[in-house]
Amino acid sequence: MLKAGRPQEEMRRHNLGALLRQVHLGGPISRAELAERMGLNRSTIMALTAELTSAGLVREELPKENGKAGRPSLVVRPESERVYVLAFDVRVDRLVAARVGLGGTILDRREAVRARAGADLDDVVGVLAEFGRQMDGGASPGSVCVGVGAAYCGMIRPGDGTVRFGPNMGWVDQAFGAELGVRLGLGLPVSVGNEAHLGALAEHERGVGIGHRNLVYLHGDVGVGGGIIVGGKLLDGDGGYGCELGHMIVNPYDGRPCGCGSRGCLEAEVGEQALFDAAGRSGLMGREGVRAVVDAAEGGDVVAREALHRIGDWLGIGVANLINLFNPGLVIFGGMLREIYRGSAAQIHDRVAANVLVISRERVRLRTAALGDDATLVGGAELAFSKVLANPLEVLAEATADPVAGEREALTRTTS
Amino acid sequence: MLKAGRPQEEMRRHNLGALLRQVHLGGPISRAELAERMGLNRSTIMALTAELTSAGLVREELPKENGKAGRPSLVVRPESERVYVLAFDVRVDRLVAARVGLGGTILDRREAVRARAGADLDDVVGVLAEFGRQMDGGASPGSVCVGVGAAYCGMIRPGDGTVRFGPNMGWVDQAFGAELGVRLGLGLPVSVGNEAHLGALAEHERGVGIGHRNLVYLHGDVGVGGGIIVGGKLLDGDGGYGCELGHMIVNPYDGRPCGCGSRGCLEAEVGEQALFDAAGRSGLMGREGVRAVVDAAEGGDVVAREALHRIGDWLGIGVANLINLFNPGLVIFGGMLREIYRGSAAQIHDRVAANVLVISRERVRLRTAALGDDATLVGGAELAFSKVLANPLEVLAEATADPVAGEREALTRTTS
Incomplete structure (x- = not known):
């Protein structure tokens, strides 16, 4: 509900924040480009930039020579050191x-x-x-x-x-x-x-998800978590506990026990322990262990390859369900699931082709996290x-x- | 992005719409109550109401006697006939x-x-x-x-x-x-x-979902569809095709064939044909058929009861997955799933208890659609x-x- 009050003051604060966000997320940018992106005129941009500069949040510099004639537009940079x-x-x-x-x-x-x-x-x-x-x-x-x-x-x-x-x-x-x-x-x-x-937010703002209004980020650590962007915003749910895609039941018959107390959760079927068990590698652990299995499969190890195919099939079911539910433009594999995706992309794509409605998968892309472990x-x-x-x-x-x-x-x- | 322009004009239009929405969704309401709900002062409410009245969208009336002394606040009603x-x-x-x-x-x-x-x-x-x-x-x-x-x-x-x-x-x-x-x-x-x-929107605005910011509506017709409200808005996804919860794979091993070409979808396992097949009632059809099976189960028919328990178990897996993903305050069963819920609530609740994270189910409620078939x-x-x-x-x-x-x-x- 918009209240009568101080619309000018609120708009100024909103625009200062929006300009700072442009500079924070997009890097050094000319005033002309800011005016264009924000739909504001140059004199407003100049005034806003002056306020942020005098507060020490940004600074303005002449751009490097670009060979064009005429006076160049000043470039606004974030005060990253300060x-x-x-x-x-x-x-x-x-x-x-x-x-x-x-x-x-x-x-x-x-x-x-x-x-x-x-x-x-x-x-x-x-x-x-x-x-x-x-x-x-x-x-x-x-x-x-x-x-x-x-x-x-x-x-x-x-x-x-x-x-x-x-x-x-x-x-x-x-x-x-x-x-x-x-x-x-x-x-x-x-x-x-x-x-x-947070991984989903990071990929949405700075990674492979830039510009997507709807995306699903799957994160593998030891377990499997998720972050889902719906209409440009993180799905949080009533209590802030949404996106628990790792506890979607994918295997209701003979599912592996899960840390949550249930069985057959996506996390139980595709987490690192499931991979090590399927590959018969009880001594491995962590991201390095997952990488070792994927490397072995790429090197021709049949057991490792079959283990990854099995994991990829379960992961593919989960991904197919998520695409049907969210009609996203992008599905991102993060954390140790980047390695899993490297080793089982074919199985995941097969499941998407078999189990997602044709219309829902018209434009979806599958990618690994651009920011990697960070x-x-x-x-x-x-x-x-x-x-x-x-x-x-x-x-x-x-x-x-x-x-x-x-x-x-x-x-x-x-x-x- | 807020643009410099005509904030007053936009605010007036916004407030006119907001007031009309209050009257449209909430029914006859006093100016005093409108002022309170919208956070606006009474003179602003009076001016907005006057504009809507002169356009013929609402009318103002004296309320019925309420026994209180003093001048009563006028009641604003929608012009439903006009x-x-x-x-x-x-x-x-x-x-x-x-x-x-x-x-x-x-x-x-x-x-x-x-x-x-x-x-x-x-x-x-x-x-x-x-x-x-x-x-x-x-x-x-x-x-x-x-x-x-x-x-x-x-x-x-x-x-x-x-x-x-x-x-x-x-x-x-x-x-x-x-x-x-x-x-x-x-x-x-x-x-x-x-x-x-649209069923989800209706229940959210006029049904059992009023006041909930996050809810999942499952709709059974012949198939099973869904409408999911996330943060007060319908989840539509990139193309408007989101919420296809009926095509979530719940039975990856020996799943029934689904109209979408896949197997083991929630719709294939809990749709009306699955119920009639499980109950051995090949002659039935539609909402009346579903009602007949549920009535038979309530009357002691063992086959009908077992069929509903089986359907309820699959439906429960789907509902558990949705609660883990959406952390909603409410799950609503609509269309023919109202009957299914009547016949298999215990199985659905069992699955929720077994398969949803404790924290994610702290506050969730399961209900049938208040607007029924409408x-x-x-x-x-x-x-x-x-x-x-x-x-x-x-x-x-x-x-x-x-x-x-x-x-x-x-x-x-x-x-x-």
Whole structure:
């Protein structure tokens, strides 16, 4: 419902955010191109750019010589070194942290490989917070952190970043987001999202999904998750727990047991353990293990090849169901499913041809994630950037203010 | 992208449409209540109501005595007799047509039961156009038809209402919407939608789904279709062909053949033929046949009961998959699936309990369609009303103008 109020002020904020988003996602861009893409006239673009420049979010430069005559349009660039976020990615076998500049540049990064079992909240948050503080401390003077985002391999309550269910790490109702925020001590809240949701957002904004309004992203870690973009937006459902395509039943008769307690879930039939069991490779583990099986199949190993065909057939059923349901333009295989797709694309395509309605598959394409293993981390960074893109000047002003003074003021507001 | 332009004018049109929608969907409502619901002040409501009243879309009346002291707030009512749409519903075994007044009142209605095979475009359009002209001719003088909508049991191209695929009637690429528009001769375009999409919209706006932002509607006719509301909007996908939940593979091993050419689709396992085969009732057909099997099971017929348990188990797998994917607040069983649900609710609930992630089923409810067999027809009417609700004054002015003059003017515009 549009309310009578301050439409001019809201439009200005909206346009500032939209311009900053263009520069953040599209990279250096001329004022002329911005005017064209945003449907605004040049003088409006100039005014908006001036505001963002004086806030230190973008800068304007003369473009490199292009050989054309006449005065060139100034190019607007994100202030990537000055304005950044911290992004974290909690995978089953690895913790990743990065400092990411406006525009999406990874300025700094840390990784810790870890044992699969027994990592509790305290351990994980301890490692991530230490990484975060190191990277924040290494930022150049005058630069400013405008957000913190984290991807986690489990079901996340959107409001407070609580991990409701992280089966592969044995977490139930752990206050991950709140705890990480406290341990970082930056005075910033931590936004947390499901890793596959964030991988989908990242591929949609910066990867192979750019320009698609409807896409399905399947993410393989140890389990299988999903992120589905419907009409340009992530499908979240009533509680934020949508897109659990890994728990679609594909094998109702003699299905393998799944970590969720059910049987025959897509995750149980195409997850890494299903592959290792089918290939008779009990000693393997993780992304490297999956790669080894696919390499063996390509090298002529019959058992490995049959294992991949079996996995590909189950995966194909799942993909066919998803195309019938979502009529997407694109299906993306991310995480370890990139390897699986390399080894079983033919089976997946066969299932799509056999089981998807002709009209629903007229225009769909199947692709692997363009951002590779970084899709989920990049998604965490984009989650962290979302506030400053929604309201650039105010969020930057808050982030730049003395945090202790800020807390004092917040306290006064609360108690008065 | 918000453009600089005429924000006041756009806001006025938006608010007029929003107010008319309140009255259309919610029924008679006081100005005070409108002000509260729309977050606008009373003087704005009064001005908007005055415009809609003078256009003849609503009228204001004193409410009935409520026993309270003081001056009562005027009640705003839709002009149901004066402003109407024509709605059509093409089911496999029946053609339905109705004249529906603003506010959703069915003012007039016609039905033709028909043989299942062999109805071609010309037959169907002929019957519907005749019904439409009869009902339009019966409308009181001074009343105005503001739209035409139709629900069809097949895949529809949104732009022009072409039936791309109607397997149960053997239609492929038939220009249904255009042809019906010509044969009606009212000078109005015909909007066509898939029956299950429209059933979902109807239940969302006027049925058991009111207030739900995420719901799954399963519709059984001869086949099984779906309409899924994601974040308050119908999931349509890239081409408008989304929600084909009837072609989700649930039985990959010994699945029954499906009308789509595949095997083991939800539709093949839970459609009416699957039920009649499982119950050993080859002579039955249609909604009455399904009802007979469910009645027999309730009366103690063991074969009928086992047939329903089998169907309910497959349906439960489909429903579980959909809850995991969509995290909806509500799953609705419509069309003949209302009967199936009555006969196999226990099996469906068992599958949901066994196969849906605990967190994803925390708040979901399973219900039957509140609008009963009229859900798809009501959806067709709402599709027809959508234009006048988006832009009340202009659409009404166009509909009221002399249609021949209007066509002449359109021709002039095109050729100049």
